[in-house]
Amino acid sequence: MADVTVGIVVFPGSNCDHDTRYALDSLPDVTTRMLWHNEHDLRGSDIVVLPGGFSYGDYLRAGSIAKFSPVMREVVAFAGRGNPVLGICNGFQVLLECGLLEGALTKNRDKKFICRHMHVKVVNNRTIFTGLYRKDEVLSLPVAHGEGNYYAPPETVDMLEQNDRILFRYCEPDGRVSDEANLNGSVSAIAGISNREKNVVGLMPHPERASEELLGSVDGRRMFEGAVRHMLR
Amino acid sequence: MAYKAKIRVTLRPSILDVQGKAVQHALENLGYSTVDSVRIGKYIEMRIEGEDSGEAGSVAEDVCRKLLANPVMEDYSIELEKINQTD
Numbered sequence: 001m002a003d004v005t006v007g008i009v010v011f012p013g014s015n016c017d018h019d020t021r022y023a024l025d026s027l028p029d030v031t032t033r034m035l036w037h038n039e040h041d042l043r044g045s046d047i048v049v050l051p052g053g054f055s056y057g058d059y060l061r062a063g064s065i066a067k068f069s070p071v072m073r074e075v076v077a078f079a080g081r082g083n084p085v086l087g088i089c090n091g092f093q094v095l096l097e098c099g100l101l102e103g104a105l106t107k108n109r110d111k112k113f114i115c116r117h118m119h120v121k122v123v124n125n126r127t128i129f130t131g132l133y134r135k136d137e138v139l140s141l142p143v144a145h146g147e148g149n150y151y152a153p154p155e156t157v158d159m160l161e162q163n164d165r166i167l168f169r170y171c172e173p174d175g176r177v178s179d180e181a182n183l184n185g186s187v188s189a190i191a192g193i194s195n196r197e198k199n200v201v202g203l204m205p206h207p208e209r210a211s212e213e214l215l216g217s218v219d220g221r222r223m224f225e226g227a228v229r230h231m232l233r
Numbered sequence: 234m235a236y237k238a239k240i241r242v243t244l245r246p247s248i249l250d251v252q253g254k255a256v257q258h259a260l261e262n263l264g265y266s267t268v269d270s271v272r273i274g275k276y277i278e279m280r281i282e283g284e285d286s287g288e289a290g291s292v293a294e295d296v297c298r299k300l301l302a303n304p305v306m307e308d309y310s311i312e313l314e315k316i317n318q319t320d
Contacts, residue, residue, distance in 0.1 A: 060275075061303055068300070097303070104305035106244075111251040151248065151306060185249070 003031040004231040006224075007045030009075065009091075011037045011055035011066050016088065016208060020051045023211035024224055029232060037069040046231045047084045048075055050091025052144070052206060062105065062147050063093030072098055084128045084227050085200045089145055092192070092202030100200045101193055102160070103152035109185025113146040117217065119181060120191050120205055121171040124164045127198040128230045132222040138175045139168075139219035141205035143184075148204040150186035150193075157188050168192035168203055236281050236289040239312040242302045243274035277301060286313050 006024050010017045021032045033043050037055075042048060056065035066072060072094070079085045079100050087095035095101045108114055117140050122133040133139070152160070160166050168191035170182045182189040184204070192203025207220025244250050250272050257271035279296075283289035293311045302309040 060301070064300065064303070096305075102305075104303055106248055106306055107251045109249065109251065111255055149249075153305075 001029065001232065003029050004046050004228045005031045005033060005044050006047045006049060006228070007033050007035045007042050008049050008051055009035045009037065009071055010051075011053070011069065013055045013057050014051050014053035014090070016052035016090075016206065019206075020049055020088070020208040023208040023221065024049075024228075026211065027221075027225055027228055030228055035071055037066070037071050039071050040074060042071075042074050042078055045078070047086070047227050048078060050075070050085070050087040050094050051208070052089030052091060055090055055094060058090075061097070062090060063095075063097040066094045067098035076100060079195070079200045082197060082199050084230070086129055086223070086227065087200075087202035088206055088208065089143075089148075089204055092204055093147070095200060095202040101195055101202050102156050103150055103193070105147050105204070106149045106151050107147050108145070108149050108183070110183070113144075114148065114183050115142075115144040117142050118183065118191075118205065119171050119173050119175075120168045121175050121177070122167070123169055124167045124194075126164070127167060127194055127201060128227050129201045129223050130167055130226065131230065132226040136175055138171060138173065140210065140217045141207060141220055142209045142217075143205045145184070145204055148184040148186070150184075150190040150204070152187060157190075160190075160193055161188070163196060165194050165196065165198070166190055166192075167194055167201060168205070234283060234285065234289070235316040235318070236283060236286060237314045237316050238279050238281050238289065238293040239314065240277040240279070240293065240297060240301060240309060241274055242277065242297070242307050242309045243272060245306055245308055248306045275301075280316065286315070289313060
């Protein structure tokens with residue numbers, strides 16, 4: 001069987017691109033390709049990942065300049081055809097800026113850059129990227145962001161909730177959602193969402209940094225594995 | 234004709250401005266007890282060529298909507314000023 005090709009978009013300032021590639025290359029049946037921001041072709045990608053970092057230096061607003069790069073025009077079209085796209089951290093910010101997902105990310109509630117493992121609950125496990133998790137499973141995933149405070153107007157949050165588009169919430173180790181566990185102050189403790197069709201997913205935590213025992217958690221690995229297995233089917 | 238567009242992008246009142254809060258806190262520490270509601274925004278200026286202020290203004294509007302402001306959390310205002318060509 002042919003490998004699943006995963007394209008990893010590299011913007012000037014991306015810095016989790018190689019970690020993401022490393023995590024994906026450790027899976028069977030995967031070929032990875034790095035897609036430079038000014039490419040016009042996704043080169044046969046079956047899945048596209050927008051990695052974390054500081055695309056274009058986070059100038060103006062995180063993710064705001066990246067949305068106009070040639071490669072993003074292709075990614076938006078690719079997503080529109082129902083193909084899987086995952087945005088991690090800065091990649092999530094880019095997905096919001098280009099309108100593939102709704103809402104915005106603002107500065108963390110307590111003004112601090114948060115760099116630590118956090119507990120994240122799987123709210124919806126019926127998507128390409130969350131299919132290998134159990135519903136309500138509590139994951140330990142690292143976050144590293146200064147602007148991860150998810151915001152959307154109440155009617156948008158209601159709509160996300162009603163359509164099962166909230167995929168991850170920050171929580172206590174026992175899965176309880178609390179204000180204290182929601183370190184960055186996200187509305188409704190949202191850590192990750194999907195589009196209506198569930199093929200585009202964005203989240204602030206870094207699954208690639210939780211992809212082997214040595215890193216302290218392997219909880220992120222199944223996110224990539226789920227998508228790859230889905231494509232092999 | 235050329236115009237200078239002075240653009241202000243500010244966080245919507247409903248959005249928590251943590252930078253503004255930190256600055257306000259520092260001002261309190263400096264003893265400014267009469268200062269509150271500090272909000273931080275962005276100021277952007279650019280030169281726009283156009284037949285008249287209407288044309289230049291609509292370019293500025295476009296630029297704000299497409300790039301400079303994120304409508305989910307920010308508002309913008311534009312001030313246009315004619316640039317004297319002999320300047």
